Amino acid sequence: MSDRGADTIAAVATAPGRGAVGILRLSGPQAFTVATSLCGTLPPPRQAALRVFRDELGQRCDQGLVLCFAAPHSYTGEDVVELQGHGGPAVLDLLLRSACAHGARIARPGEFSERAFLNDKLDLAQAEAVADLIDAHSRAAVLAANRSLEGEFSRRIGTLAAQLLDLRVFVEGALDFSDEDIDWLSEPQLAESMELASTALDLLLSRAGQGRRLREGMVIAIAGRPNVGKSTLLNRLAGSDAAIVSDVPGTTRDTLREHLVLDGLPLTVIDTAGLRQTDDPVEAEGVRRAWQTLEQAELILFIADDRSGLTSEDLALLAQLPPAREVLRVFNKCDLSGNPDGIVENSEHRALRISAAQGAGLDALCRELHAAAGLLDAGEGLFSARARHLDALQQTRLHLHDARIRLYARQAVELAAEDLRLAHDALGTITGRVDSEHLLGAVFSRFCIGK
Numbered sequence: 001m002s003d004r005g006a007d008t009i010a011a012v013a014t015a016p017g018r019g020a021v022g023i024l025r026l027s028g029p030q031a032f033t034v035a036t037s038l039c040g041t042l043p044p045p046r047q048a049a050l051r052v053f054r055d056e057l058g059q060r061c062d063q064g065l066v067l068c069f070a071a072p073h074s075y076t077g078e079d080v081v082e083l084q085g086h087g088g089p090a091v092l093d094l095l096l097r098s099a100c101a102h103g104a105r106i107a108r109p110g111e112f113s114e115r116a117f118l119n120d121k122l123d124l125a126q127a128e129a130v131a132d133l134i135d136a137h138s139r140a141a142v143l144a145a146n147r148s149l150e151g152e153f154s155r156r157i158g159t160l161a162a163q164l165l166d167l168r169v170f171v172e173g174a175l176d177f178s179d180e181d182i183d184w185l186s187e188p189q190l191a192e193s194m195e196l197a198s199t200a201l202d203l204l205l206s207r208a209g210q211g212r213r214l215r216e217g218m219v220i221a222i223a224g225r226p227n228v229g230k231s232t233l234l235n236r237l238a239g240s241d242a243a244i245v246s247d248v249p250g251t252t253r254d255t256l257r258e259h260l261v262l263d264g265l266p267l268t269v270i271d272t273a274g275l276r277q278t279d280d281p282v283e284a285e286g287v288r289r290a291w292q293t294l295e296q297a298e299l300i301l302f303i304a305d306d307r308s309g310l311t312s313e314d315l316a317l318l319a320q321l322p323p324a325r326e327v328l329r330v331f332n333k334c335d336l337s338g339n340p341d342g343i344v345e346n347s348e349h350r351a352l353r354i355s356a357a358q359g360a361g362l363d364a365l366c367r368e369l370h371a372a373a374g375l376l377d378a379g380e381g382l383f384s385a386r387a388r389h390l391d392a393l394q395q396t397r398l399h400l401h402d403a404r405i406r407l408y409a410r411q412a413v414e415l416a417a418e419d420l421r422l423a424h425d426a427l428g429t430i431t432g433r434v435d436s437e438h439l440l441g442a443v444f445s446r447f448c449i450g451k
């Protein structure tokens with residue numbers, strides 16, 4: 001960042017639109033000077049004071065509270081001022097212009113958090129958790145974002161990074177002293193540390209996967225023959241009459257998408273046209289789109305009528321579903337068949353009985369969906385994570401795997417050392433703290449064999 005710390009930035013920190021309170025936030029070396037131009041003398045840091053706010057022409061435009069935070073004890077680590085006035089768009093716009101007329105510039109999106117990161121107030125994963133907290137749409141997502149923000153995820157990354165660092169120190173040491181008698185690579189400590197690191201990595205990957213699910217949710221499609229109750233189920237899950245339900249087969253032709261949060265799990269549920277051969281060109285297009293949609297789904301709810309069970313037509317459709325998709329068989333209309341709702345025991349595949357019309361068996365369905373998302377046993381330990389983090393963890397795993405193979409084969413120890421460096425760096429991108437001097441320091445402090 002070339003302009004790091006040089007500019008003083010300003011932005012309206014509250015949501016756009018009208019509200020009781022609106023906040024203008026300033027950060028940077030000139031924050032106190034700019035604020036003084038807007039509202040006169042400033043109170044001491046961390047004490048609120050009532051002031052009149054003036055626009056760039058010196059006209060009174062609002063009155064409110066002023067709060068100052070002196071560097072480095074602020075969100076960004078710089079001098080920060082908050083002007084808390086009335087939440088009208090025109091008032092806040094006047095204040096923002098006035099701040100800019102007195103030397104501030106309008107902040108880019110995320111720039112306050114970026115500065116917090118550059119000033120070591122937050123690491124990258126924590127800065128991302130701030131955004132996750134703001135975007136959270138359920139209590140579970142709020143709690144998970146807080147765990148990341150508070151450093152839970154970063155600490156786990158840190159522990160794993162320390163394990164990788166130990167490995168690197170060991171292997172690079174073996175390289176440095178390869179002409180000596182000791183056979184470093186046959187030390188049991190090495191194999192043990194390798195195992196430990198890769199187990200910790202797998203655990204972290206699975207946890208991060210759950211955290212990502214909680215943030216990004218899952219796409220599920222409802223499929224099956226016409227009239228089995230697909231649209232009724234969508235409406236039941238969405239809690240609204242999103243889809244037209246009728247006893248005329250072939251009603252649903254467009255593909256409907258509903259975004260909903262089911263017990264903390266964000267879902268995109270897609271209702272499709274009933275899968276069947278048809279001469280109606282419009283319905284045929286719906287069926288074509290339905291097949292296309294199934295390709296995008298991570299989980300397919302295959303609905304059948306519980307009165308008939310799986311018919312030969314159902315079996316033929318099941319066989320045509322896109323491969324490598326998770327499929328949950330759902331037998332609907334159990335109110336008509338008289339069978340009990342819930343999980344179908346002794347079934348070869350995962351299956352359950354529901355009545356979409358009556359709402360029976362939906363708790364079991366909800367549990368199955370959480371299980372499919374990997375969230376069932378996640379409990380309280382969940383932290384928020386994103387695709388970027390998963391990519392980095394997967395990269396780390398690949399490099400660690402390569403290093404293991406090379407070390408076990410006792411070949412190319414230099415390359416193994418390089419693999420470990422890449423693994424360590426990939427991991428470091430999650431928190432944004434990759435630092436090669438760190439490694440040098442560790443190597444020299446631990447290997448002080450007067451050479």
Ligand SMILES: Nc1nc2c(ncn2[C@@H]2O[C@H](COP(=O)(O)OP(=O)(O)O)[C@@H](O)[C@H]2O)c(=O)[nH]1
Nearest residue numbers: 227228229230231232245246247333355356357
């Ligand atoms: N008794 C009963 N009727 C249902 C149930 N689910 C759907 N239906 C009825 O079955 C018919 C077809 O439902 P719909 O949702 O349009 O089926 P789709 O073609 O698969 O989308 C409608 O008349 C629904 O009211 C159920 O669980 N119990």
Ligand SMILES: [Mg+2]
Nearest residue numbers: 230231251252
């Ligand atoms: Mg339908």
